[in-house]
Amino acid sequence: MTAQLPPIPPQFKSLQHHLRTAQEHDKRDQVVAYYCRLYAMQNGMKIDSKSPECRKFLSKLMDQLEIQKKELGDCDSITQEIVGSAHVENYALKMFLYADNEDRAGRFHKNMIKSFYTASLLLDALTVFGELSEENIQHRKYARWKATYIHNCLKNGETPESGPVGFEGEDYNEDDDGTSASTEAPERSSFTYKPGNMPASNYTGIHIPPGAHAPANTPAEVPHSSGVASNATSNSSLQNIHSVEPSLYIAQQGGMRLTPEDFAQAQKYCKYAGSALQYEDVNTAVENLQKALKLLTASRE
Template identity: 40%
Template sequence: MSKHKSCGLPVMAPPTLPPLPSNLKSIQHYLKIAMDYETRDPSISYWCRLHALQTGLSIKKEKEDLSFLLALMDWLEKTKQNMKSNETVSNEIVAQAHLENVAVKLFNWADTEDRQKHYNKNVVKAFYSAGMLLDVSSVFGELNEDVAQQKKYAKWRAAHLHNCLNSGEIPSEPAPKPDEQLINDSENLEYGFSSDFKPESGHSHVHDSVRPSISVPPKPDTPPSSVPTYVQETSSVLVTPEQIVQAQKHCKYASSALTYEDVPTAIDNLQKALRVLQLGQQS
């Protein structure tokens, strides 16, 4: 076991697993993202593999499926024990806030690039990863409507941009109504991203090593009709129970950010919590 490069948190060696059985192909995306975050953020890696395990247990059919899942389960048990001092693993409230915070930061970066018409594979990767990480958040319980809608849009936009880059077509404007079939297809795409992608760098150029490994025929896209509303805004100055929950969530995000010495994100979320409580504005 080593230490996380940036914050001194323990890093477990990746699990030694048998080949992924064909019946469990649907969990390979979560396992790939877990590998991407292996040293960058071990807690994200842990929750991705736990989600993969839970999904796999619900679909296992053959003996080889169970052998694979038992090996994964063994790694998860050891990792949880060795990382018990890390609240983003041991405390589910902190873990959920951290996981959603990472996903939202990815989404916001991708959405900003998308609206500036910086169409490239890094933007696809960020949308895709955000959608998958929000999927992983379901290990903590059913996603609320806002998170579920953001997950749905992120997956759709990743698949849409991926197809447009392959076909040479111009992508539709951001935030149309997602096409259901394209969302489903997005979970079967083999994007073939490099694991060193870091949207925090702010670069919008395309890395030569980032190549989708298959081409999926473009699907007809639903014309722009409505912008997904990720958070409802209100003009009321009364603080409702829902707004109190929203303020608590921002405080959890801030705490999670400070764990990783991300002071700007912590300040931003604390300011958002204050706006909710002082002005009754959800942000």
Template identity: 25%
Template sequence: MAKLPDELKFIKPFLVRSLEMETAMPLVSYYTHLYAVQLAMEYHKQNSKNQTVRQYVITLLNETEQKKAQLGEVQNPKDQFESFCTALFVKADTEDRKEGSTKLTAQTFLVTSYFIEAMRVFEELPPDWEEKRVYCKWKANDINKALKAGLVPQRGGPGEAQAENEQGEVQPEQGDKSLEKEYDDLSLPSPPTGFQSKGSTPSADFYPPPPPAQTRQPPPSPPSDFYPPPPAQTRLPPPSQPSGYDLPPPQPYTTPQPQNNPPPPSKPATIPSGVPKGQREIRAAIEKAKKEAQYAIQELEYKNVAPAIKNLQNALNILNEFQ
């Protein structure tokens, strides 16, 4: 790939994140790359005479088309991307609150903030996600400063560990810029346990709830004069959002029938094909409703009341269909 122009250095974190997820999560890689392209195109619109930027953006667009072709058609890309960000945030936050933060924890918070920001490729961030993005940037900077000073990083948010010390309103966007430079080229930790990539079945520990349906914004089209005239081929079309597959539903479980002799603890098993279709649907619905309820509890842990209510309503709606 061509060298990144100095004028576009601000998109480097997203290009690095995209490369990190290219194999493990192609969908996340594609849309993070697409967000970087959007940022570059916005810059080019305001600096259209810069030929270096122009040529680099053309290169990015070509790479975007290649990634799109490799990804294939998917369904609900926004839901899957949001689920990945949720899992990554929970991983970092849990490690910070229960195990204590390390340099790797700070890195995870920082890259999580980049992935959350990249969700803008679909639409503007809702308030709860913007709050998480700001928190992740502040947390990464706070951990890094504590470690450099030889201190134990404070767990949780500002003032949680020592409520008597009022810290005032934090300014996460004005943190230590050296932190971003330090972590720009570091590898992202492995995807959170329980989050599965394309083609695998989610574990019982993590099955993300679908967010409220919202209108998606298609990726921006390049200016009509953006590409140089091709020799004999049609102009490369602008990137568009793919559509096509869902995360596979969690496999329902059943317990084997009791035997005469006390059996050893039975393992969950998938519902056999002989079970009537109606029963399979009911059991699958119950599992899905349980997941929604679990996510409601998770949201309440972060004092996100509105999303928790939404999850509970989803659970009730699922169960009401079988009354």
């Protein structure tokens, strides 16, 4: 990354950790780094695009984005939103699951805290593609709370409790050491997650999309593939599906009209299938592609 940013203006303090995460991923995963910067750019424009210092900072940040976009070339995760969204979502959930594995095993340490918090930042970045699903809103809230809770416990010499005991998910301030710190120590509550349609994982109560399972030994510092090569495989199956006009689907269905919700659900299945292929999870990929085909060919049954 050749374009260096000037000091971040005070107005953009809420974006400093997203930019730090982008910098940390420049060599680890350029796609993730790109979308973290794009998130900071979009939100920076909303916060202040008029003051001289903010305009200067945003101009340099835009230069970084342009340089990075050229470096990535024809990467499917940059040129196609559905592939990029799946890449960022799976990276975030992989980090979340690593941290949750450590939490459930009672292994409380700095790297696990960072993984929880970074997962929440990457779910922030996922909003560049649109509104988060309810599941990912819960993931983000829980990950940020968990980072806060464990950080405060270790700081105060206390032993944290594993799992969602005491989860509140409210009132966060940004801490200067890269974690999230709440205004008050979390207290116990009666909050419990409602079990959903979950694939097999060691996390009870939060739905993890298929293909997002992480190995138990994947810390935040371990380099991750940029996805430039792996997404090419998954996109080959996605491209054909998404290039067909909805009207053609209707004709193929013998006049049956599919709703926008049907098309959105089919796209989700295809996204999950593409994500599963990134992790060489063939069974999950086939299962989700079959679900998409069943939805789009329902009238033939």
